Amino acid sequence: xxxxLDQYNTVTENQVKTWFKVGSVSDFPENGGACIKxxxxxxxxxxxxxxxxxxxxxNLCPHKMExxxxxxxxxxxxxxPKVACPMHKKTFSLEDGSxxxxxxxxxxxxxxxxEKENVYIGFSD
Ligand code: FES
Numbered sequence: 001x002x003x004x005l006d007q008y009n010t011v012t013e014n015q016v017k018t019w020f021k022v023g024s025v026s027d028f029p030e031n032g033g034a035c036i037k038x039x040x041x042x043x044x045x046x047x048x049x050x051x052x053x054x055x056x057x058x059n060l061c062p063h064k065m066e067x068x069x070x071x072x073x074x075x076x077x078x079x080x081p082k083v084a085c086p087m088h089k090k091t092f093s094l095e096d097g098s099x100x101x102x103x104x105x106x107x108x109x110x111x112x113x114x115e116k117e118n119v120y121i122g123f124s125d
Contacts, residue, residue, distance in 0.1 A: 044056065
């Protein structure tokens with residue numbers, strides 16, 4: 001279990017070594033998520049058009065280790081963009097990956113950039 005979780009670490013823009021192209025803007029649903037694969041990792045990508053922003057995080061929900069966050073509901077809590085896991089509704093900030101229910105779980109988040117209608121996610125490896 002821990003081994004799987006260890007693959008996922010938050011990446012800030014300064015730490016990006018690889019901008020990995022994951023598709024074009026039109027490949028992603030508006031105000032919803034999709035899942036892509038980078039190496040062995042599953043990454044959830046959200047086109048949050050209501051906020052005019054993109055977010056990416058691990059697809060793995062740390063609660064029961066389910067690969068489901070791309071199917072979660074996005075929204076905001078006091079203007080913090082968030083995703084709620086579809087299984088038991090634990091909620092995570094898409095900005096820093098913290099758990100918004102005050103629990104210990106947290107998720108890795110990744111920077112996203114759009115260039116010429118293409119979507120890139122930043123990784124540190
Ligand atoms: S598996 Fe995500 S909240 Fe339980």
